[in-house]
Amino acid sequence: MSHFLPDITGNARSFSRQNFRCTKCNAKYRRIPLKGECTKCKKGNIILTIAHGSVIKYLEIAKKIVSKYGLSNYLRQRIDLIEQEVKSLFTDEKKSQKSLLEYA
Numbered sequence: 447m448s449h450f451l452p453d454i455t456g457n458a459r460s461f462s463r464q465n466f467r468c469t470k471c472n473a474k475y476r477r478i479p480l481k482g483e484c485t486k487c488k489k490g491n492i493i494l495t496i497a498h499g500s501v502i503k504y505l506e507i508a509k510k511i512v513s514k515y516g517l518s519n520y521l522r523q524r525i526d527l528i529e530q531e532v533k534s535l536f537t538d539e540k541k542s543q544k545s546l547l548e549y550a
């Protein structure tokens with residue numbers, strides 16, 4: 447278990463840091479560019495490099511392991527934080543997709 451744990455938080459962490467990327471030129475973004483289009487080639491769509499579902503699934507597994515093995519509050523808090531971060535990331539994505547539709 448002791449090896450597995452840092453992996454969980456590490457992986458969850460990297461999931462939460464997934465970037466957006468341009469489908470045409472592969473430019474990477476930390477956040478969706480303001481207009482929702484690639485600022486480099488101005489043609490590509492911006493998509494997340496990882497599916498929402500797999501992040502959530504992973505976090506669920508991590509949480510189960512944490513509660514099953516009665517792991518430290520520290521780890522639990524870390525996973526909670528990551529979860530919030532992931533949620534806000536995907537909320538932002540939805541918002542900007544919605545605003546794109548509004549302007550279309």
Ligand SMILES: [Zn+2]
Pocket residue numbers: 468469470471472473484485486487488489490
């Ligand atoms: Zn591009």
